Amino acid sequence: MIQKLLDALIDIVLWIPRQLYGLLVDAVELMLTWIPEIDIVDLQGLFDGLGGQLLYFLTIFEFDYGITAMMTALMARFILRRIPFIG
Known part of the structure; x- marks a missing residue:
């Protein structure tokens, strides 16, 4: 019971960094498309x-x-x- 509660709390706390990381990866992918091909x-x-x-x-x-x-x-x-x- 306590382990499930701790796991849920950890998931809630780590949700924001995971979302920020996902946005950062998407932004880098978008910027890489701006580089012209030689x-x-x-x-x-x-x-x-x-x-x-x-x-x-x-x-x-x-x-x-x-x-x-x-x-x-x-x-x-x-x-x-x-x-x-x-x-």
Whole structure:
């Protein structure tokens, strides 16, 4: 009897945050529809337009490895920050 009463009280107290969360999710979904789509049809054509000198320096500086290392480090930082007592 007391457990049912406590469960009902908890449901009443948590009803408002659940409704606010639902409204927030709906608002985010609506805002995501406002973002325009970017059409990149020919990615190779985009890189062909960069020019030989820029591609030479990107190759010398190992740009592809640098971007991969940066993204890996950012993902590791994000994951480690989510672990309690570490982040």
